[in-house]
Amino acid sequence: MLPSTHMSRATSRTAASEEGKQMGSLPVPSVQAMVAATGSAHVPPRYLRPTDEAVAAAGEAEIPVIDFRRLQLGDGEESACLHMACQDWGFFQLINHSAPEDVVEGMKANVQGFFQLPAETKKQFAQEPGQLEGYGQLFVVSEDQKLDWADSLYVKTQPLKDRNLRIWPDQPANFRMALDKYCAAVKSIADCLLAAMASNLGLDPEVIAEKCDGGVQSVRMQYYPPCAQADKVVGISPHSDADLVTILLQANEVDGLQIRRNGSWIPVKSLEGGFIVNVGDILQVLTNGRYKSVEHRVVVDEKKQRLSMATFHSPSRNAIIGPLREMVAHEDDAVYGSMDHDELMKLFFANKLDGKSFLDQLKKLKTSG
Ligand SMILES: O=C(O)CCC(=O)C(=O)O
Numbered sequence: 001m002l003p004s005t006h007m008s009r010a011t012s013r014t015a016a017s018e019e020g021k022q023m024g025s026l027p028v029p030s031v032q033a034m035v036a037a038t039g040s041a042h043v044p045p046r047y048l049r050p051t052d053e054a055v056a057a058a059g060e061a062e063i064p065v066i067d068f069r070r071l072q073l074g075d076g077e078e079s080a081c082l083h084m085a086c087q088d089w090g091f092f093q094l095i096n097h098s099a100p101e102d103v104v105e106g107m108k109a110n111v112q113g114f115f116q117l118p119a120e121t122k123k124q125f126a127q128e129p130g131q132l133e134g135y136g137q138l139f140v141v142s143e144d145q146k147l148d149w150a151d152s153l154y155v156k157t158q159p160l161k162d163r164n165l166r167i168w169p170d171q172p173a174n175f176r177m178a179l180d181k182y183c184a185a186v187k188s189i190a191d192c193l194l195a196a197m198a199s200n201l202g203l204d205p206e207v208i209a210e211k212c213d214g215g216v217q218s219v220r221m222q223y224y225p226p227c228a229q230a231d232k233v234v235g236i237s238p239h240s241d242a243d244l245v246t247i248l249l250q251a252n253e254v255d256g257l258q259i260r261r262n263g264s265w266i267p268v269k270s271l272e273g274g275f276i277v278n279v280g281d282i283l284q285v286l287t288n289g290r291y292k293s294v295e296h297r298v299v300v301d302e303k304k305q306r307l308s309m310a311t312f313h314s315p316s317r318n319a320i321i322g323p324l325r326e327m328v329a330h331e332d333d334a335v336y337g338s339m340d341h342d343e344l345m346k347l348f349f350a351n352k353l354d355g356k357s358f359l360d361q362l363k364k365l366k367t368s369g
């Protein structure tokens, strides 16, 4: 930890709780239930967004594709592609990964099955006031904020002691088993990717691995209902993820993810059997900006529902998050301050999703801390 960039716990706590912001998300109606009741032709004003930004034509630019098997065989060319993907794109698709097909397909079926349950059944797993986990929407911090056209189920999966079985659905019947197997398979992929990234950065793999001993893994399953005015709503607001690496599974065949690149939005065409992987804010901070978390959003379809499942991988709750000593030539080069992971997450969840503004706050904390 670099003394000049270290922000005291007291300072960070003040920052997280300033303006009286609380953990937890305000309760909002289920978009799925709203569409079931009234259709999607009329969009309530709280969901209407200006969405007139440039979108690249399909196929105009594609995120890199990384072959996991080749990486594991120590293929130098594949490692170089991974390094380029993390520095230049912040996103890539992962093919030939090690998650067994039956585990992935089982997870997809259970995500679909969960959101098909009657509204009353899903409510048994609803977020409680002040809590983030459960069925609802995240990042709703004010009554007048615009809302996303989606419902979520957010669940912590690692460390084991953080599992809250009250909101781990036991319906459909195989849900818990499927989630347990899927998360283990995806965690081992995330660990391998982080080791390959560390090696590409000239770091001892232990430098990142030791921050992840007892690391946090959580999943957000998203249901995006169709919308007759699809161009007037946003499925998930532009944001970057506050983790090390996210592994995204598109849980049905409908695309919708877009990433911001060179001033326009690039649609991601998900590859059958692959995962979409992205660098998160914490990896950007640890690498002092060498690897980039990239802003992304989801647009919805006029006729088809979309389902996805993002799995977030982060250091342990008490790890110090700040630029790694090895990534900073001179103390003054550190772009971000340091704070403990728990405080960082409180800060993240106390705000609405707003592009990369969260990382900007970490920069500001450096100058004021
Ligand atoms: O649904 C998607 O494709 C992306 C979801 C996402 O970005 C997230 O959950 O953080």
Ligand SMILES: [Fe+2]
Residues within 6 Å of the ligand: 239, 240, 241, 296, 310
């Ligand atoms: Fe995301």
